[in-house]
Amino acid sequence: MKIKIVKIKAKRAFNPTKIPGADYVVNQYVGCQHACKYCYAKFMCRWYNYGRWAHGLLLKTDHVNHVSKCRIISTEQRLTRS
Structure with missing residues (x-):
């Protein structure tokens, strides 16, 4: 299967998160090529226009x-901008 790769400029490197034990996460990319049946992140494709998960x-x-x-x-x- 051929994967469509869309490049965008990041708004920031560290993103606030609600994951227990973490204040920030680094998300260099969104998506994957595996299509796991029980993937927790399938909902992400509704915000990004690159096709199906x-x-x-x-x-x-x-x-x-x-x-x-x-x-x-x-x-x-805590992260601050210089």
Whole structure:
């Protein structure tokens, strides 16, 4: 199966999350090619226009530029922009 790859510029490198034990996550891409039957992330394709789940990959670029503008300011690992 051929995967459609769509490149976009990342708005930020670290995204706030509600995952227990984490304040931020790094999502360099959205999508996959596996189409697992019980995938928890299938709903993501409704926000991105690359086709059906497991048929496309949204690749976020510019992460290096965003990371270089952030720093950890405490042991709680809060991120701020320099």
